[in-house]
Amino acid sequence: MKVLLVEAGYKNKYPPLGLMKISAYHKELNDEVVFVKGKNKEIREQKWDRIYVTTLFTFYWNKTIDVIKYYYNSIDNKKEIYIGGILATLLFEELKTEPGLEGITIISGLLDKPGILQTDNIIIDTLTPDYDIIDISKNNYLNYEYEVKNSYITSTTKGCIRNCKFCAVKTLEPTYLDYIDIKEQIKIIDKKYGEKRNLMLMDNNVLASNSLVNIVDDLIELGYGKGNKSYIKKSGNRTLRQTRYIDFNQGIDARLVNEENMSQLSRLEIKPLRIAFDHSDEKNVKIYVQAQKLAAKNGIKNLSNYILFNFKDTPEELYYRLNINIELNIEFMNAGFNTSIWSFPMKCMPISGELAKTRKYIGSHWNAKLLRGVQCVLNATHGVVGPKKAFFQHAFGSNFEEFIEILYMPELLITQRKKCEENGSIEKWKSLFRTLTEIEKHQFIKLIESNKFSEKVIINKKIKQLYSMYLIKNIDSLI
Numbered sequence: 001m002k003v004l005l006v007e008a009g010y011k012n013k014y015p016p017l018g019l020m021k022i023s024a025y026h027k028e029l030n031d032e033v034v035f036v037k038g039k040n041k042e043i044r045e046q047k048w049d050r051i052y053v054t055t056l057f058t059f060y061w062n063k064t065i066d067v068i069k070y071y072y073n074s075i076d077n078k079k080e081i082y083i084g085g086i087l088a089t090l091l092f093e094e095l096k097t098e099p100g101l102e103g104i105t106i107i108s109g110l111l112d113k114p115g116i117l118q119t120d121n122i123i124i125d126t127l128t129p130d131y132d133i134i135d136i137s138k139n140n141y142l143n144y145e146y147e148v149k150n151s152y153i154t155s156t157t158k159g160c161i162r163n164c165k166f167c168a169v170k171t172l173e174p175t176y177l178d179y180i181d182i183k184e185q186i187k188i189i190d191k192k193y194g195e196k197r198n199l200m201l202m203d204n205n206v207l208a209s210n211s212l213v214n215i216v217d218d219l220i221e222l223g224y225g226k227g228n229k230s231y232i233k234k235s236g237n238r239t240l241r242q243t244r245y246i247d248f249n250q251g252i253d254a255r256l257v258n259e260e261n262m263s264q265l266s267r268l269e270i271k272p273l274r275i276a277f278d279h280s281d282e283k284n285v286k287i288y289v290q291a292q293k294l295a296a297k298n299g300i301k302n303l304s305n306y307i308l309f310n311f312k313d314t315p316e317e318l319y320y321r322l323n324i325n326i327e328l329n330i331e332f333m334n335a336g337f338n339t340s341i342w343s344f345p346m347k348c349m350p351i352s353g354e355l356a357k358t359r360k361y362i363g364s365h366w367n368a369k370l371l372r373g374v375q376c377v378l379n380a381t382h383g384v385v386g387p388k389k390a391f392f393q394h395a396f397g398s399n400f401e402e403f404i405e406i407l408y409m410p411e412l413l414i415t416q417r418k419k420c421e422e423n424g425s426i427e428k429w430k431s432l433f434r435t436l437t438e439i440e441k442h443q444f445i446k447l448i449e450s451n452k453f454s455e456k457v458i459i460n461k462k463i464k465q466l467y468s469m470y471l472i473k474n475i476d477s478l479i
């Protein structure tokens with residue numbers, strides 16, 4: 001059988017794990033397997049017996065549909081085109097009715113039972129992923145390098161015990177699986193594809209596991225215990241011994257943190273430990289702060305979080321949570337902990353329906369300009385908010401009012417902050433903005449909240465002058 005594996009040409013950090021498992025499956029059956037990222041004319045012109053297209057984020061809808069259509073005629077029997085993965089599970093109905101994709105097979109969920117693709121006893125989800133397909137030195141059709149390549153990517157649990165409204169895990173992995181023994185799989189990867197340094201764990205809620213101690217023991221056995229430097233890197237004639245890090249990339253559940261499980265996690269070399277900070281009410285803030293303090297007390301040095309915004313929160317709540325982390329960093333420093341928290345604001349994305357097909361969703365307390373403003377500030381800080389107070393206050397403002405002002409400034413002023421401070425344009429914008437009355441401010445925000453700017457007739461002189469700064473593309477013309 002001639003099998004083609006496809007991932008659309010979007011930029012993603014992690015390799016397509018689902019396809020890597022499907023590749024292992026077909027190679028076990030002695031089938032010919034080719035993996036391609038995006039569109040490739042030479043491959044499209046061949047005839048295939050089966051095509052698998054993996055899908056990822058729902059907001060990659062257009063690129064995903066486009067690539068399926070691109071290879072649609074490279075097979076005669078359309079039923080042999082299989083689409084699966086995250087988007088296919090979350091937007092199953094939408095895919096089924098998408099014009100131009102008639103006859104294809106859409107698979108929802110995990111391949112965690114035998115017989116989903118063919119009648120045999122193999123459970124594809126448990127197979128060791130085929131790393132050869134993502135190795136550009138071995139795959140002539142691949143011209144894309146995944147950022148996460150020197151890492152094992154797997155999980156020690158599946159699913160989650162909770163059902164948060166903004167999260168897709170309940171649909172993607174509906175059953176909580178408390179323990180997966182990954183040791184054997186890692187050994188096979190080492191033998192077949194070479195040793196990897198780090199371990200990316202996609203566990204959604206590892207602290208919910210009753211087998212946490214076993215999991216930690218397994219990870220230590222695999223070389224991820226604290227202080228372990230078992231990764232050998234050859235550099236010319238020199239041999240370097242390097243630390244191997246674990247990244248639980250989905251963040252841990254602050255509500256489940258306690259002395260016992262934090263001391264278990266502290267046996268590991270985790271970098272960073274991310275603790276979810278989804279809500280700003282008093283109870284959840286207290287829980288979060290306690291969890292971070294416990295982590296610091298247990299000697300975990302690299303701390304992080306996921307700060308969900310654009311859900312039911314207000315911009316003020318985002319600033320408040322960011323600031324809490326700055327204060328915590330100061331507290332850690334004063335207490336002599338060698339620990340810092342880097343914050344990671346995470347914009348909420350819809351997980352179903354039409355709105356999930358793009359990144360355009362706007363939460364009820366947000367608007368397009370505010371969201372774009374946050375993105376612009378974060379672009380300058382590479383998506384993360386560092387621990388230093390002075391830096392934070394400069395980037396995000398020293399109070400909520402300043403934060404909002406920054407987000408409402410023209411994009412050029414946010415992204416080229418230093419230059420615009422030097423040439424006085426930020427000062428000019430601020431003094432104009434601050435002279436607006438409450439009613440004028442309201443009118444002005446109405447004008448800019450869509451983040452779309454065009455020449456307009458504006459009667460109010462102050463508003464007109466301010467608005468004109470949004471139409472300027474060149475910094476030097478701002479002043």
Ligand code: B12
Binds near residue numbers: 021085110202348
């Ligand atoms: C790892 C991960 C990431 C990684 C990147 C992943 C990557 N591939 O590049 C990082 C940490 C960078 C990340 C970032 C984000 N993520 Co994320 N992430 C995940 C996570 C944990 C796993 C995704 C993954 O790669 N899975 C690998 C899968 C595909 O492999 P697998 O499980 O072995 O595959 C099985 C099945 O899917 C199926 N299958 C897979 N492919 C195929 C193909 C065929 C043909 C078939 C038949 C079957 C099949 O079979 C396999 C075996 O059972 C999911 C949550 C989850 N538990 O799924 C969230 C998730 C995908 N992320 C999500 C979000 C929102 C984000 C962010 C947007 C967050 C933010 N606001 O910043 C960012 C986006 C980054 C960007 N590019 O813009 C949401 C997606 C929601 C949506 N609307 O699409 C999810 C679902 C989390 C959630 N809580 O809801 N993420």
Ligand code: SF4
Binds near residue numbers: 169253
């Ligand atoms: S706890 Fe985390 S993984 Fe579980 S449902 Fe909530 S957001 Fe999703």
